[in-house]
Amino acid sequence: MTSHTLRIGNVLIELIEAEPYQLPSAADCNSPCWWSDDGLHVLTSTGHPVHSSGPTLRQLRRRGEIVYTAWRDGGRWIESVHQEPDGRLLGWYHNEPAHYIPDEYQVGRQFPMTAPFIGAVVSYDNGNTWDDLGLVLTGPPDSLNLAERNYWFAGGNGDFSVILDRQGEYFYFLFGTYYRDVAQQGISLARLRYEDRFCPVGKVQKWHQGGWTEPGLNGRVTPVIPVRSSWYSPAPDAFWGPSVHWNTAIRQYVILMNRAVDPRWKQEGIYVSLTPDIGDPTSWTPPQRLLETSGWYPQVIGADEARRETERECGREARLFVHGKSEYLVRFSLVDEMAA
Helix, strand or coil: CCCCEEEEEEEEEEEEEEEEEEECCCCCCCEEEECCCCCCCCCEECCCCEEECCCCCCCCCCCCCEEEECCCCEEEEEEEEEECCCEEEEEEEEEEECCCHHHHHCCCCCCCEEEEEEEEEEECCCEEEEEEEEEEEEEHHHCCCCCCCCCCCCCCEEEEEEEEEECCCCCEEEEECCCCCHHHHEEEEEEEHCCCCCCCCCCCCEECCEEEEEEEEECCCCCCCCEECCCCCCCEEEEEHHHEECCCCCCCEEEEEEEECCCCEEEEEEEEEECCCCCCCCCCCCCCCCCCCCCCCCEEEEEHHHCCCCCCCCCEEEEECCCCCCCCCCEEHHHHHHHH
């Protein structure tokens, strides 16, 4: 058994090899989970979500594809959920509209180029069917970059996760922005008042130039973790795909993210950043590499099943998943507590 330890301030993050475990269905995004009377539930998506459940994380079994009650152009990956006290589930999806980019820009491409949106859904039957609440985060049409080719995107808002703050006042969206303007490329932040959660369209505000001043729909952004070189350059260097959770052991929010280093999104590793206050977009620590890997979509799922931990909240130990596969246990601790 081997391990690797990363220190950020007074926080230690230790990576320990563990017996491999794969989620029941393929994962091409953050895979949200929740608990109900019959155990743990997980959604995995590769264009359309699959619902799995079981008594514990290691006993998950595929239940089948979820049902959207309303049509939307293109695939929808559900990347985050929130469980209400009465059991209702709010969800948020990454949508890649199939007909958003004109056909003349698709000539000669192996995969269709798109520009993602982020939308909201709600489930009243424990995650089997989902009603669409509308789009909440989109990029301005004039922010598309059709002249310079990125392998996947020509703009948009996507590859994200959502978390409710500790005060229960706001949902915070950490999401990728792929605008033509390099100053607006990176991992950006937006928020939605908790009271607006069931009528979210037009209610989300993006962080821009020091305030929550831009609308979620077609608004500008100031990334909290900007790219190091443009997504549209011959040598991009960009963090993306953030997965955020509150960690009770270190009492901080933690994001895990990918780092792309070429136009085809070759991955250089998994990185981590911390903040004690998600409401302060300037407080994130500089990203540090936790694991060298070519895999995408890192996230944790808490190991303490008695406390019903999820990918949004966990404690000292969690399983680290990359592309739906876990080969490591990740352990969080404070240096001061270890010395004591």
